Amino acid sequence: MQIKVLGSYSIGAGMTVSRLNQEDQLQDLHRRLKGMPSYMYLSAREQKLETVAHAYLEPDKHPLGTKAQLAAIPTRGHDLEDDRLLRELRGKLEKVIEARAGRIGDYDAVLERMAKLQRLQAELEQLDETMRLAEEQQEGYGSLIRLYYVEKRTAEACAMELCISRPTFFRWKPQAARLFLRIREWQRD
Numbered sequence: 377m378q379i380k381v382l383g384s385y386s387i388g389a390g391m392t393v394s395r396l397n398q399e400d401q402l403q404d405l406h407r408r409l410k411g412m413p414s415y416m417y418l419s420a421r422e423q424k425l426e427t428v429a430h431a432y433l434e435p436d437k438h439p440l441g442t443k444a445q446l447a448a449i450p451t452r453g454h455d456l457e458d459d460r461l462l463r464e465l466r467g468k469l470e471k472v473i474e475a476r477a478g479r480i481g482d483y484d485a486v487l488e489r490m491a492k493l494q495r496l497q498a499e500l501e502q503l504d505e506t507m508r509l510a511e512e513q514q515e516g517y518g519s520l521i522r523l524y525y526v527e528k529r530t531a532e533a534c535a536m537e538l539c540i541s542r543p544t545f546f547r548w549k550p551q552a553a554r555l556f557l558r559i560r561e562w563q564r565d
Contacts, residue, residue, distance in 0.1 A: 426467075428453070428461040445469055506559050510552065513559075516540070517552035524549065 414426055432450050445467040453459045503526070511518025516538050523534040535545040 425465050426462055428458055431467055432458075432462065443473060446473065449503050500562065506556060506563065509559050510555050513555060514552070516548065517555055520545070520548055520552045525553075 378439075408486075414423060418426060427447065432453065433448055446466060449462060449463065449466055449469070451466070453462050507518040507521050509518070510558060516542060523537055524531070525528045529537070531542065531545055535542050536544065540548070553563060
């Protein structure tokens with residue numbers, strides 16, 4: 377899970393953008409979305425925010441840049457609902473500005489994130505190899521480790537997936553765990 381979080385972030389409507397090389401990807405995303413109607417990629421809530429933003433921006437003034445957009449959005453609307461939506465929109469723009477300010481020129485943070493991502497990927501590969509070796513030594517043990525400890529399935533679901541009885545699962549579980557730990561120790565040495 378941390379690998380996915382470190383490697384990408386959601387931009388809404390089921391779309392994600394990689395954190396690394398994000399400028400190129402964001403430009404590509406803008407090109408793809410530019411010709412599409414906003415209802416195809418914005419949630420209902422986001423569409424409401426877009427509508428209120430367009431209602432309060434002067435027709436000939438659609439500022440480019442997040443700071444210019446923030447400055448152009450009024451602090452008060454015509455009613456309480458518009459006030460709330462404008463406040464939410466301003467809050468979102470402020471978060472974008474704040475997030476960008478923390479990332480500009482912060483190469484150390486990017487390198488740290490990349491190093492952490494690489495460590496997690498290496499650890500995941502080692503766990504996969506350990507489970508593969510456990511499976512080679514005793515059929516079903518590597519799968520049991522993956523299902524129960526990694527995927528967090530219930531004992532019943534694991535037993536069903538492994539095509540074994542519940543008592544057999546509980547007999548295999550400590551044996552599989554011991555084998556897994558022995559292999560891990562062997563890999564570290």
